[in-house]
Amino acid sequence: MARCFSFTAYRDWFYRYSFAKAGLRALSSNLGDGTIMHCWVPRIRKPSKPNLLLLHGFGANAMWQYGQHLHIFTSRFNVYVPDLLFFGESYTSRPERTDSFQAQCVMRLMEAHGVHRMNLVGISYGGFVGYSMAAQFQEKIERIVLCCAGVCLEEKDMDTGLFVVPNLDEAASILLPQTAEKLRELMRFSFVKPAVGVPSFFLTDFIDVMCTDYVKEKKELIQAILHCRNLSVLPKITQPTLIIWGEKDQIFPLELGHRLHRHVGETSRLVIIKNAGHAVNLEKAKEFAKHLKSFLIDSASSPSPGSLTDAISDKNKGRTFH
Template identity: 70%
Template sequence: MAGCFSFTASRDRCYRLSFSNAGLKSTTTDLGHTTIMHCWIPKSHKPSKPSLLLLHGMGANAMWQWNEFISPLTRRFNVYVPDLLFFGESHTTQPDRSESFQAQCVAALMESHGVRLMNLVGISYGGFVGYSMAAQFPERVEKVVLCCAGVCLEDKDMNDGLFVIKSVDEAATILLPQTPEKMKQLVKLTFVKPIKVMPSCFLTDFIDVMCTEYRQEKKELIETLYHDRKLSNLPKITQRTLIIWGEQDQVFPLELAHRLERHLGENARLVVVKNAGHALNLEKPKELYKILKSFLIDSITPSAQENHSNGHKLD
């Protein structure tokens, strides 16, 4: 589509303007060892505000996944929105593909911006990275929100039939779509009510702009998530943690949310959003913001905490 109008590139420019209007600026940081990370940071960090780190999942760059939340959150927080390695403008030649390495890089990035204490929200893959950050740097992470992040999965779950997808290779072909047909399959998998009309020309444009770069590296990220993963090896983070899940998530089934709540015990609360799938941030942004606000900003009464436990559902 070279030389033609790109809807995806145009939308990306709109998101850049949106982030800038919300008081953020685009920065690129050299962390050394051939590792570069891009991050949206406050144009003016206000010491009176707490800091909030937003970690995206698989898919397009961070702007596409967090745009709906930026304006209201920047009024309350110093918001930091990085592109994880191999997304957007972040990259490395280091061979490590673990979420542990991603977490170390994000921690170094935040330290480079002078942020020593933060709350964090991680969606899907970003939740894996956020959980690892909370485990590795407990003194730097205050509250944790994990959205549809199957950190409690085990490598045997796929063979046991827990997932709709039957192999890691199949997961990679869908989560990293290279054809309009695979993109439609991804939308159907992640939304409860997917868009019915999706012209192939628009899907091809999106794939060309967002899904072709670093595809092999992203595939390795997915493979590493599942490789030799066991619940017994997952550390228990000590921070107050909110788990948010779409009731009809087909990527990481709801069983994983309950498993994570049991694993963390009294430090964790689970909120299940009805009529929502894996793409919770795109499908139910207003509901998700309301939940984030109550946990991160509003004071929560003991009775409200009880409602959040045991998989309380929100319409």
Template identity: 70%
Template structure:
């Protein structure tokens, strides 16, 4: 029998986070995706989960993660709902997961350009995009820079309409860029607990420090300075008047009690985009609405993204049928 007192000793030799990451990799593979690293040139490589079989009759869906763990952890609960309707692509943004660059750019504009190169390398020229938090900044930039490539866009808790003076004016729970970076890039268990409290309405309590330290070691210890640069680039000189307007149909999803990007920014974004945008506010949810309310989150995404009238019978394969086809293809 495994006693609680034995867990800290076991954690020295066994990583719970790495084991869960392996489980996610296995589940993504079983869902019909494969892990691919693509060299984009000029010192830039992007990793992405791509379909083992690309079905021309299906539209393509790109799921873009935010800050935190890699893309698998943020979309694992939702993947199965979309895999039968779309060719699904789940990339790691630059400096997350297995993606990196030696170039100095840190803006979401650069991230969007890299993402577009990645999609073109996989033969995808038109897509539907979902972006969570920072991923929404990138998704918005893709939609504005490459309007013909994006036909629908979902922005989840994405403070793309923030302005640099919002922090000085007290809109956020943090008062400085350094404080924001220390929370969004936690390097101690206490900072990770603080992030959990800010991003969840009902954060899990009583998590032992060795579990949190293990998560930080596996998920939060790489490219820390580079990620600080990404946060700084989001805020520096940002003004709503300089934000391009997009014309694609857009769904804005927000947690009612978001403490990282307050709901005010969601309504500001709706007003900026105009009649092409609709907003959904999910009650009893914070910034991590995709994790706190996965069923409700998925329901709104499916309603907006899936056009059942345009789906042919051959594209509506069950997950079991897709897996069987994938294994048959690989034999």
């Protein structure tokens, strides 16, 4: 008997409803070169508000990763939540797969919506894209939050055993799960306390709805992240930067958070969230949201990086900072 109800499809509908209720609408933009990008944009853009761009990582689509946090920002910012290329309803016929190309497409999308300056939050792969945007378009990115984004990884890290997987093929099989067991493995790597006892038909339903499109292209995105990556040629960004990391991240180990903090330097701040894994935005949603609010809203008027650091520190006594 054909399955007549999809929990994943219902959840996706619920997120669409909540995004619309928050004052956003879904639009697809043709960038003119075989590239279509889908984005949630303000139904009414207010010039008096700053702009906030939210970039997702690998997983379902943009709505699933920011659905819990949207309400914090829509009253304070003009919020934009795009699907990156080969996620959701965004795609391209062009051959480029680098985070640099993704960054250029996102900036073209934002300019098409009349946005020329913005704050940015990037989760995991979205952090790679966000970092590249901050490096390429320094005058257009004001503040940036990078969450569990292994921007400072190097190609040699795979050989030296930094990661729990031995090679890129194994990494892709987990990040792009096509079986219930691989999805369970992804959950074990992503959460300190993953859900247990989830029936296989729920996992298979999620895969059918969210994980079967653009599998080849997403594998190429993963390969492009690591190809010839070397910290010595990674440009430095100069914007005030908040780095958030799960203490027990198994996808991008905490060492990469420390590397990123050292690389960016004095304009950055590293927040380590205890008892959290890679999916810290979901596993510790309230704590994650608190740090975003402190950095993007409460400290927005700080006149210098030093004042920014002090403001974050004062608001988070007892947290682990480095």
